Amino acid sequence: MLVGMTIVSSCGVDTFPESQIVTEEQKADISAAIPDRLKADVTGMFSVIGNQFCVFGATSSRDDDAGFPTVCLSQDLNGPDMISDNSNYNWFSASSKYSDRIYTYANPYMRWAVFYNQIKLANDVIKSIDSATENPVLKVYLAQAKAVRAFDYLSLAPYYQFKYKGNEDKLCVPLVLDYLLSDDPSYNPRATVKEVYEQIMKDLDAAIIGLEGYTRVAKTEIDQQVAYGLRARANLYMENWAAAAVDAEKAMTGYPFYSKEEVSQPAFNDITDANWMWGLNLTPDNFTDAYPSWPSVLGSFSGDAYSTGVGSYKDINVLLFNKIPPTDVRKGWWVDENLHSSNLSSVSWNGVSGDAVAKLVIPDVKYAYNPYTNVKFAQYGGPGSTQNAGDWCIMRSEEMLLIRVEALAMSGNVAGAKTLLESFVKGYRDPSYVCNANDATALQNEVWFQRRVELWGEGFSMSDIMRLGKPVVRYHNNKESNFPEAFKFNIKANDGYLLLRIPQRETNNNKGIPESSNNNDGAQPVSGDNPTLRDGITD
Template sequence: MKISAKYIVCASAALLLASCDLDKNLEGQYVSGDQKEDIIGNRPNLITAEVNALASTLNVFGTISDDANTYHNDFGVAAVSLAYEQGGQDMPSTTSGYNWFGTALNYSDRLYTSTLDELIWKTFYNHMKAANNVLTLTEGSEDPSMLIYRGQALAARAYDYLNLAQTYQFTYAGHESALCVPIVLETMSDEDLQNNPRATVQEVYDQIMSDLNQAIELLDGYDNGTNKDQIDIYVAYGLRARANLLMQNWAEAAADAERAMAGGSPYSRDDVSKPSFNSASANSWLWGVMISPDNDVVTTGIINWPSHLCSLTGNGYTTLTGAYRFITNTLYDWIPSTDIRKQWFLSPENTSSLIDGQTVSGESVVDYFGLTPYVNVKFGPYQDVLGNTTNSQDWALMRVEEMILIKAEGEAMSGNVAAAKSTLEDFVKTYRDPEYTCTANSAQELQDEIWMQRRVELWGEGFSLFDILRLKKPIERKGTNYEAIVQYNLPAESQIMIYRIPQCEMETNQGISDDQNNPAAEQPTV
């Protein structure tokens, strides 16, 4: 039985306010060398708190909300990932007011005054602030723990730049001299920050690679174990694999991805034969946001990622209002019937082996939640309890499966087609589809096949738009199950695909003039 929207539970919580004032100094002041020694020697808990902020600032309620306005898409990096997915071509959803990512769906969030634009900007720059705080506090230390913290902070900052660079400018290849985003370092003063121009794409990627190279050196031998919210050597290699893929350093991307793969193992076919992708305890996860039931995004009730993406929660916009996330019928049809990933979505006949035969309160799962064809059942509820009203599922930031696909693409595009086919076939046959055979025979055909595999394997995890931009693909929604009002077809590298520098930054950073912002693009029409 479909649950009425009137039963949505939303608890109040204190808002964590943030601004585009990118003050990089701990507690608003610079820390001198003597002060740093005092902190390291006498206040280690402060450093630990700053390190913990590297994880916590990715999972925050209240980045753009305030006492006057509460935005139900204001829950950190998982919300940013959903915005990227809604801006692609693989996640149809309602265009009603219950879809808090509707502006990404119709591209009206590309206005520099949009709240989603502000959320993306602040999410990554606030995370970068935490990284720079750690770098300030640990500079010059030879303590082994401090060196690990420095490595984590450098990798975290590179992660932020990787996301920002792909959001606010077209992909690296062919756009190296284009204006990107301001570079913010721990050594910068308030005056520097208030007059900080956009760096070029090349300059941003140079900073990314410098940070990652240092991080890998500092994190050598460090494994995060069960603390998947901590960056370790495998995550650092994975981030550099992403960067090398974007820069078309194909062989280097493959090598780094293989090194990252040593940190985990893929979900087995049995693992993903039920709703999953909800716990950082999975061996597949190299890095993730670990979310506890007492976290702000959980205690809000519905301002969290399961509320907007999980089709099996007992308390969310999905199940309580029908604002589900679907796969496109065309991508669904592409998945072979022997591939378990086809079951991550309901068939046109409204069936999936992941939930068939299961009941909630005496009703079938489909009837209880009001599920319809093509809706996803990929993401499991908290503690795998169908209808659980607690939305405390973890959020994946990096899985080993992504690294396998990067390795295959890097091999293909560096000229080793046979190795790439072997890498791809071994993964898909072993873990997803025992009948799979890769029919691609050239590097380009393999890259296209791997893109399709990424679209299925990583569906819903925030990669859709970035892959379209990286591969310079068009967006094609016409003739699919997108609502007619958003069935856009957009040529590759349409200006509307990337965001504008948000108003909050334009008003506080004198280093970026209006004519240096990305051009305004008209909202597309069908």
């Protein structure tokens, strides 16, 4: 399952940067484009990243191929805060041990193709619409497609090159647009970091204008506030602090936060929640197979899953868990060393309730939880359900709040940022919270801690590591560690092995990406590496 392999098939929506635009039967002339014909294309553009087997196809039977949610899981397992078992049942062990930097492996190809496939669909929509159209429906479709394309590049760029500042002229990923960039479609070299972000900002600027006044029909779509949220992320990555603060405020306006009561039980699976700004609606009707789904590998309540059925749970690093105050409601998002969690007080499964659920063993269905197993995420049908379905959040108001706090602090308004952070945490997570950070750097580190707790399991771990220039610290040489021995290592912030490699399928076909330019620095970490390394948060 985890051996190196060259991928030879997908599900028919392939985009390969070497050809810039994948040629299928072309759309009708721009002048003939009509909203009714494009409606299905736009719907497919939004939904494709939530499909099962969306990269490799159903015949591959790859249970790690569940689109964007499992990409997020891979990225978090690269980081310091999420732990899984070292076993043959763990489809994502490649990410935990960093063998996903081997460019012949399936996992890095999946994390590449999910986004380039969606870029292909966005480009199809963009090239089907006259840029000067006055049709209000087409203007919205055009804006949404540009926002989707920007989201995809934002989901790629942080992992193929180090942070934006200081690395603007280094190579990132190839740009694939709705028009050819060169006369030779088989030659499409990696664009620089600056070029990629220029395209992201160009698309988002246009999207924000094009979505003015538009009211979407569902949270699976992008509206103007979501576009502002994406631009807030981009500005955060680029360290455009003042702009990031403004965009985050515009994005989150009108969206409340999860209350303490709402997150005092398993949650984070319902797109109708008031704080969700954008997400994937993944109902049981979307899932023909139980296993390639995020509840099967990240959740802890399924009656037919890898996590529960073979004990391949996703746990929090004890170093981070121990830093969460006992008065913080988020402490209950994981069971403690005694398998207790206040989040389980409302949970019943197979005739037992509360902490007994953590200890419950059902042969071939559920193992007892590990210490520090997550109980953050609920699923459709409740505990014991075999549906393995649940909506996936791509953007919520709490992320925007934390962007705004960091951006305010780094743009000089430390006092305002501190007040905003204290108001959020005291009001919604920990009534005893006091922020002791008194300068911009300290407050940025405090926000990083809050993001590591608040957004755990949602795919932000490594993008934060990369944009902040931080090391990956999984263990201390003088403290306990709950990482399996094979995954127990630390990685320095400037180690070239943090960068993902361009997949072999791309380098084989793209003359613009020779092997010499494929992020070849560094070596795969091994158990025990860098025992004295610290990150300033879990010290």
